[in-house]
Amino acid sequence: MEKVAITVVGAGAVGLAVAFELSRSCQNIILLEKNDSFGQETSSRNSEVIHAGIYYPEGSLKARFCVQGRSLLYEFLDRYTLPYKRCGKYIMASEESEIRLLEILKKQAEKNGVTDLVFKSKNELEKALPGIKGVGALFSPSTGIFDTHKFMVKLESLIREKGVIVSYHSELISLKPDKDSYQVAVRDKNGETFEFSSRTVINCGGLYSDHIARMAGIDIDKAGYRLKYAKGEYFQFSGKYKGLFSSLLYPAISLESKSLGIHTVLDLQGKAKAGPNIHYVDNIDYEVDGSHREEFYLAVKRYLPGMKPEELAPDMAGIRPKLQGPGDDFRDFIIQEEKGKGLPALINLIGIESPGLTSCLAIAKYVRKLLD
Ligand SMILES: Cc1cc2nc3c(=O)[nH]c(=O)nc-3n(C[C@H](O)[C@H](O)[C@H](O)COP(=O)(O)OP(=O)(O)OC[C@H]3O[C@@H](n4cnc5c(N)ncnc54)[C@H](O)[C@@H]3O)c2cc1C
Numbered sequence: 017m018e019k020v021a022i023t024v025v026g027a028g029a030v031g032l033a034v035a036f037e038l039s040r041s042c043q044n045i046i047l048l049e050k051n052d053s054f055g056q057e058t059s060s061r062n063s064e065v066i067h068a069g070i071y072y073p074e075g076s077l078k079a080r081f082c083v084q085g086r087s088l089l090y091e092f093l094d095r096y097t098l099p100y101k102r103c104g105k106y107i108m109a110s111e112e113s114e115i116r117l118l119e120i121l122k123k124q125a126e127k128n129g130v131t132d133l134v135f136k137s138k139n140e141l142e143k144a145l146p147g148i149k150g151v152g153a154l155f156s157p158s159t160g161i162f163d164t165h166k167f168m169v170k171l172e173s174l175i176r177e178k179g180v181i182v183s184y185h186s187e188l189i190s191l192k193p194d195k196d197s198y199q200v201a202v203r204d205k206n207g208e209t210f211e212f213s214s215r216t217v218i219n220c221g222g223l224y225s226d227h228i229a230r231m232a233g234i235d236i237d238k239a240g241y242r243l244k245y246a247k248g249e250y251f252q253f254s255g256k257y258k259g260l261f262s263s264l265l266y267p268a269i270s271l272e273s274k275s276l277g278i279h280t281v282l283d284l285q286g287k288a289k290a291g292p293n294i295h296y297v298d299n300i301d302y303e304v305d306g307s308h309r310e311e312f313y314l315a316v317k318r319y320l321p322g323m324k325p326e327e328l329a330p331d332m333a334g335i336r337p338k339l340q341g342p343g344d345d346f347r348d349f350i351i352q353e354e355k356g357k358g359l360p361a362l363i364n365l366i367g368i369e370s371p372g373l374t375s376c377l378a379i380a381k382y383v384r385k386l387l388d
Contacts, residue, residue, distance in 0.1 A: 018212040020046050020181075023200055024220055025188050025228055027054035029164065029376045030368055031220035032171040037380035038387075039178035046214070047180055048202060050187035055168040058222050059373065061302065061334030063281045063292065065264065066090070066100065066160040067371040070107075071271060074127040077349045077382075082371040083129050085378035086158065092377060093162060096170050099284055100162035105264035106136065106145065106153040110318040114268040118154045124271060125156075132157055145261055148319050159264060163284055164373060191217060191231040193359055198232070216361040218383060223300060223337045225366045232359055239357070241350065241366050246336040248275070248292025249304045251312040251328040259286045265319055274342070276370070278315035289331050290316050296342055297335070304330035339367035351379065353386045363387070 022042055024035045027049035035047045051057070066089055069082035093100045109115050122133050136144065136153045176182060185205035192199040197213045204210070221228040226236045226243045236242045267277040275294045282288050290312050313325040339347035350366040363386055365379065372379070 017199075019197070020044050020212060020214045022046070022216045022218065023048060023198070023214040024218045026220035026222055026225070027051075027172070027182065027184075028057060028059035028220065028222050029055065029168055029171075029373050030059075030222070030365060030379055031218075032168055032175065033376040033380040034218055034220055034383050035175045035180050036171050036178075037377070037384050039175050039180050041384075043179065045175075045180045046212075047175065047182045048186045048188055048200075049182070049184050052184050052205075054172050054182075055165065058334055058337065059164060059168065061332060062164070062370070062373060063279075064161050064164050064283070065105075065281060065374070066162055067374045068105075068125070068130050068133075068156045068158045069128050069371070069374075070121055070125040070130055070133070070156065071269075071276065072128065072371075073346060073348075074124070076346075077351060078371060078375070079128040081349070081375035081378040081382070084381075085371070085375035088377035088381075089162070089374060090160070093167070098163065098166050098170060100160055101284060102158065102160040103263050103282065104155060104157045105159040105266055106141070106150075106155050107266045107268055108148075108150040108319050109152045109268045110150055112151055115152050117268040117270055118152065120271060121268070122154055130156070130158070145263075145265075147260065147322070148265065149321050150319055154268075155263075161264070161282060161284060188221075188228060188231070191228065193232065193362075198362065216363070216387065218363045218365070220365050220368075222368065223335060225337065225364065225368070229364045229366065232354070232362055234354070234357055234359070234364075240339070241364070243367065244338045244341045245297050245300060246274075246338045246369075247295050247297045247333055248336060249295075249308055249333040250281075250289045250291030250331040251304070251309060252287065252289040252331040253280075254327040254329070256327070257288050260288070262286070267315065267318065274340070278312060280316065290328065291331070292334065294336075300335055302333045302335070304333050306330050336369040337367055338369055349375075349379070351382060351386070361387075
C-alpha cells in the first residue's frame with residue numbers, strides 16, 4: 017500500500033493554511049478535497065471580514081487565534097500583494113441603553129489584547145458617517161475585508177510549489193487506525209476507491225469534520241464533537257447605497273449573543289450587503305428565504321432609517337459548523353491531537369466557525385506545534 021506522511025482532509029481556508037504551514041518543514045503531504053476545487057463551502061460563503069478579536073472569552077482559542085491570525089493574515093496579504101482593505105468597523109449604539117454594551121465590549125477586547133478601540137460620539141459619527149443614525153459607536157481600526165478567493169488561490173499555488181499533492185474529487189470515506197498509521201480510503205468522481213496509509217491525519221473537514229472524527233472510531237456525542245448547522249443568509253443593498261459608507265457597521269450586542277448580529281459588510285468594490293442572520297437547520301442548503309427580508313430590514317433600519325424593504329434583495333448564504341446549539345453556552349474551537357482517545361497523530365479541527373477565516377494561519381501554526 018502507498019504511504020504518505022501527512023493527510024490533510026478538506027481544502028477550505030483552514031486545510032489549505034495547515035498544508036501550507038506543514039509544507040514548510042515536511043515532505044510527502046496529500047490534501048484531499050471531495051469537491052472539484054478548493055474553498056467551495058464555508059470558506060467562500062462568509063462575510064470576508066478580518067476580525068479584530070473583540071468578542072471572545074479571554075484565553076479562548078477563538079480570542080487568541082483571532083488576534084494572532086489577524087496579524088499573520090495582514091502580513092501574508094502584504095507579502096503576496098493580495099487585495100484587502102483595513103476599512104475598520106463601527107459597532108453602533110442605536111439607543112442610549114446600548115452604550116453600556118459598547119463599554120463591556122471594549123473591556124472584553126482589551127482583555128484579548130485588542131487595545132485600539134475608540135469611542136465615537138454622536139457628533140463624530142454624524143461627521144464620519146453622514147446619513148447613518150446612531151447615538152455613539154465603538155470604532156475598530158484594525159478590522160478589515162479581504163478577497164478570500166485570491167487568498168486561497170495563493171495558498172493552493174504555494175503548497176503545490178512545495179510538493180503537496182492536491183487531490184480534488186477525493187472524498188475521504190473511511191479512516192481506520194492501523195499500528196502506527198491510518199488506513200485512508202478515498203472515493204473519486206467515478207465512484208472508484210483507492211487506499212493508502214498515512215502516518216498523520218489532520219481533519220479540516222468543516223461541516224463534515226464530526227463525521228470524519230466518527231470514521232476514526234470516536235463517539236462524537238461522548239466527545240462533544242457533534243456539529244449543529246446554523247445558517248446565515250445575506251441580503252444585498254440596492255446599487256444606490258454603493259459607496260455610501262467605507263467602514264463596516266455592526267450592531268451593539270451582548271457578549272452572550274450567539275452571533276455578531278446582522279451587520280453591514282462591504283466587498284472590495286464597495287458593494288454593501290447585510291447579514292448574516294442565524295437560523296439552525298437540519299440540512300445543508302444554501303437557498304436564501306425571501307420571506308426573511310423583514311428581519312434584515314428591521315436590523316438595517318436601526319442605523320439607516322431611510323432604507324426601504326424593497327432596497328434589500330436576497331443574496332447568498334453560508335452555514336456555520338457550530339458546536340453549541342440554540343441556547344447553549346459558548347463553545348470554543350476544538351483542535352485536538354487524539355492520543356488520549358488511542359488515536360495518536362490524528363488531529364481533529366471541529367467547530368471552526370467565525371473567526372475561522374481570520375484565524376486560519378494561526379490555527380495552522382498551532383497544528384504544527386501539536387505535531388512536534
Ligand atoms: C455566514 C458566515 C459568515 C462568516 N464570516 C466570517 C468572517 O467574516 N470572518 C471570519 O474570520 N470567519 C467567518 N466565518 C467563518 C469562516 O468562514 C470559517 O471558519 C472558515 O471558512 C472555515 O474554514 P474550513 O476550511 O474549516 O471549512 P470549509 O471551508 O467548510 O472547508 C472544509 C472542506 O472540507 C471538505 N471536506 C469535508 N468532508 C470531506 C471528506 N470526507 N473528504 C474530502 N473533503 C472533505 C469540504 O468539501 C470543504 O471544502 C463565517 C462563517 C459563516 C457561515
